[in-house]
Amino acid sequence: xxxxxxxxxxxxxxxxxxxxxxxxxxxxxxxxxxxxxxxxxxxxxxxxxxxxxxxxxxxx
Numbered sequence: 001x002x003x004x005x006x007x008x009x010x011x012x013x014x015x016x017x018x019x020x021x022x023x024x025x026x027x028x029x030x031x032x033x034x035x036x037x038x039x040x041x042x043x044x045x046x047x048x049x050x051x052x053x054x055x056x057x058x059x060x
Contacts, residue, residue, distance in 0.1 A: 021032055040049045052058045
């Protein structure tokens with residue numbers, strides 16, 4: 001039995017955002033990460049947020 005894989009839901013804006021990060025030379029700890037953490041704080045109503053690479057990292 002074949003189980004079909006789902007296709008990612010990406011658009012040109014997503015592709016451009018990835019390209020911008022790659023061209024910046026900052027694949028980690030760059031301004032996009034800081035912006036994401038700030039938006040997350042605003043969204044959940046907290047003062048601080050810390051993005052990590054995986055859930056396993058967050059539990060340590």
